[in-house]
Amino acid sequence: MTEAVGIVGAGLTPCKGRWVELSYYGLSQLAVKKTLEDAAIDIKDVDAVVFGIYNDIFEYSAIPEHPLQGIIGMANKPGMRVTCGGATGAYAMLASYTMVKSGLYDTVLCLGVEKCTDCFDFDSMTSTPEVIKSIGWSGDTFYERELGWTASESYAEVVLAYMDEHPNDLKDEVSAEISAILCKQAQNNKYAQRYGEKVTKEMAMNSRYIVYPFKLLETCVYTEGAAGVIFANKEKTNSMCKNSGKPPIWITGVGASNEHHVVGRDFRHKVMHRIYSDHLSAKAAYKMAGVTNPVKEVQVVELHDAFIKQLQVTMAEFGFTKLGHSDDLVKEGLMVPGGPILVNPSGGLTYAGHFVGGSNMLSAWSTRRELIDKQLHRGMIHGTGSTIAQYGCVMIMERRD
Amino acid sequence: MARPKVKSKAKPKAKPRAAKSPKVEKVIPLHMIPDVQSEVIKTAEGRYLQSNEAMFTFYKRSKGEQSPYFLGLMEKKQIIGARCPKCKLVRVPAFEIYCPDCQFEKLELVELPDTGVMNSTPPITYFANSLFAHMVPFGRGRVMIDGADTGIPMHVYTTKGVLTPRVFKKNTPVKVIFRKNRLGKPTDVFAVPIAELPEKLRAKKGVEEQELDWSRPVEPPVDKPTPETEKAFKSAFAAFQSMSKAVAKSDRAKKDLAGWKRSIQVKTAGGSFIISIDKQNLTVKPGKAKADFVMVSNNPRLFEDWMNSRESLTNAIIADKLWISKNQEFTTVFKLDRLPRSLRRT
Ligand SMILES: [Zn+2]
Numbered sequence: 096m097t098e099a100v101g102i103v104g105a106g107l108t109p110c111k112g113r114w115v116e117l118s119y120y121g122l123s124q125l126a127v128k129k130t131l132e133d134a135a136i137d138i139k140d141v142d143a144v145v146f147g148i149y150n151d152i153f154e155y156s157a158i159p160e161h162p163l164q165g166i167i168g169m170a171n172k173p174g175m176r177v178t179c180g181g182a183t184g185a186y187a188m189l190a191s192y193t194m195v196k197s198g199l200y201d202t203v204l205c206l207g208v209e210k211c212t213d214c215f216d217f218d219s220m221t222s223t224p225e226v227i228k229s230i231g232w233s234g235d236t237f238y239e240r241e242l243g244w245t246a247s248e249s250y251a252e253v254v255l256a257y258m259d260e261h262p263n264d265l266k267d268e269v270s271a272e273i274s275a276i277l278c279k280q281a282q283n284n285k286y287a288q289r290y291g292e293k294v295t296k297e298m299a300m301n302s303r304y305i306v307y308p309f310k311l312l313e314t315c316v317y318t319e320g321a322a323g324v325i326f327a328n329k330e331k332t333n334s335m336c337k338n339s340g341k342p343p344i345w346i347t348g349v350g351a352s353n354e355h356h357v358v359g360r361d362f363r364h365k366v367m368h369r370i371y372s373d374h375l376s377a378k379a380a381y382k383m384a385g386v387t388n389p390v391k392e393v394q395v396v397e398l399h400d401a402f403i404k405q406l407q408v409t410m411a412e413f414g415f416t417k418l419g420h421s422d423d424l425v426k427e428g429l430m431v432p433g434g435p436i437l438v439n440p441s442g443g444l445t446y447a448g449h450f451v452g453g454s455n456m457l458s459a460w461s462t463r464r465e466l467i468d469k470q471l472h473r474g475m476i477h478g479t480g481s482t483i484a485q486y487g488c489v490m491i492m493e494r495r496d
Numbered sequence: 497m498a499r500p501k502v503k504s505k506a507k508p509k510a511k512p513r514a515a516k517s518p519k520v521e522k523v524i525p526l527h528m529i530p531d532v533q534s535e536v537i538k539t540a541e542g543r544y545l546q547s548n549e550a551m552f553t554f555y556k557r558s559k560g561e562q563s564p565y566f567l568g569l570m571e572k573k574q575i576i577g578a579r580c581p582k583c584k585l586v587r588v589p590a591f592e593i594y595c596p597d598c599q600f601e602k603l604e605l606v607e608l609p610d611t612g613v614m615n616s617t618p619p620i621t622y623f624a625n626s627l628f629a630h631m632v633p634f635g636r637g638r639v640m641i642d643g644a645d646t647g648i649p650m651h652v653y654t655t656k657g658v659l660t661p662r663v664f665k666k667n668t669p670v671k672v673i674f675r676k677n678r679l680g681k682p683t684d685v686f687a688v689p690i691a692e693l694p695e696k697l698r699a700k701k702g703v704e705e706q707e708l709d710w711s712r713p714v715e716p717p718v719d720k721p722t723p724e725t726e727k728a729f730k731s732a733f734a735a736f737q738s739m740s741k742a743v744a745k746s747d748r749a750k751k752d753l754a755g756w757k758r759s760i761q762v763k764t765a766g767g768s769f770i771i772s773i774d775k776q777n778l779t780v781k782p783g784k785a786k787a788d789f790v791m792v793s794n795n796p797r798l799f800e801d802w803m804n805s806r807e808s809l810t811n812a813i814i815a816d817k818l819w820i821s822k823n824q825e826f827t828t829v830f831k832l833d834r835l836p837r838s839l840r841r842t
Pocket of ligand 1: 580581582583584585595596597598601
């Protein structure tokens, strides 16, 4: 086992609603090229690769990673695909971390890619209904799919249940303001899908519902793109970072939890008004990293904001505010500009992009960037996924120089 | 080298399979299937090729240990659960054969009543996946059957018009209603608020859909015009005319309306007009005529608020500020709802 695992490089493609110029092969090559340039290493220095690709249907292949192995320069080396719903990226990084931590490999590339808007609905002559349908194949095949299960109605179910318990939390004005904050933050990310766009609190408030209580401008985008992160053992991290001139970023905590997919009365099944997987994964990661008070000890969070109101519940499950008081994120100034916690400085999945298999790598890229550029100490990244927010995975990153 | 073949529509078969038995429903709706075709897309970077394709697999899917629940629905109008003799937990539907909490103790099948409560407020879908677009808005929640410890995912309906977030809440008492034609699928049943049922149906076992009173909601009346509402109507109509011109000049807006043809009779307290969507254009003319569907808003100002992105038509329907005569025309409403943003971004 190695003593410590660090991140030595990260890179990504521009996030776009649709790429006609690049297929997922080309997107992968571009992301790997950028990641290697950032780390200032050659692909020959990489011992193994983990692919984060969520959905076979998006890529039009049941083993979508197989054509990537050779074209990213990893022929004849170990390669493994991770797929874990919306949390694919975070779980792929957990696998990459584990491969290094175990001592089996010195340097592991984690590559996330998704090409989703090739899916096309010829009835409405638009992509989105077919993208939603392709994600719909992820719902429980016996009990949910035939009821028109979608990712948004499934997360809405969790949020509505939370609102049943906490009727005075999750006010529309607050989620609209968070949306505006994220939009503004995305303007510092030239790779963001909605770079150059201006969404105000009022626009978010007045945007239409897609599924009650989620509004269009409080919902993640569908993105085509790719991102890479390179993990290395202590020795390689130190030598590679010395060479690249970038400070090493260390992984000091990881945690993961998947809930039951059936709803019940206690935690033997899913308790609908909780995102218990987020709570448990953060708790495990905090314990490992020695974090006891996240508000004081974590400066930047890049969390999986599939929907803004879910971002709020997740922040409460993480312990940044109490359950039932997630509006304090804005009301108490916790995540407003200049507040104690920088939340989704990339613009998050709502504004930067959500290319599912690689979205959490975008989060890692952004968190590392903030730790380096703003000289912050500790950040955390998160992925959530599957039906009713079943999966959670958290990673804590630290700068120690 | 041969040039790639583009715009090569395959010839339709002389006799499509559907023509043989038009009443049989297909596992893939035929209208969703595109022609074999390729096309060249030009972007600032160059010329790129794309083609119509599909990923499809057919199944004879076994329901295995899930069968008792679905057979119960289909054959006997029964709700079957599984009870653990050790921890006494009753799981409904009967989705597993052993209790993972009791060292995989074998479960016993039990019949449960067809009444229960909503586990939590169910979500209502307004923007569905392409297979369900014709059904919006629809609700799906989890029914906690009386005596059960887990919830059944189930469609929820009201017999009283458009489904709004005000109909179902956590703990709303519901009755499970059975479809007349059942195939052993989760759609064999749906839940309605028990309060909507007459007394005699509440305790009856195995109530079928046709026993319910599905009386259609009637078109809401609009107030008599006043000088104020007439003025607001004129202003809204003029704004529609400007919007019509703007749409004609906006590629983004025209794309929103691509392939869509509808006429909409709009009625307000200040007057009526007709919106026509055809050939990627939107036109308006005053008055009344036969239309695909009707929209009623007492307040003509709603439409100007909509054009100025202060209100969406979808949200107005949810908030009872706007009424539409056909639920499935939500699809048209979504297309309209895209226009103000597209025009702003043009
Ligand atoms: Zn048991």
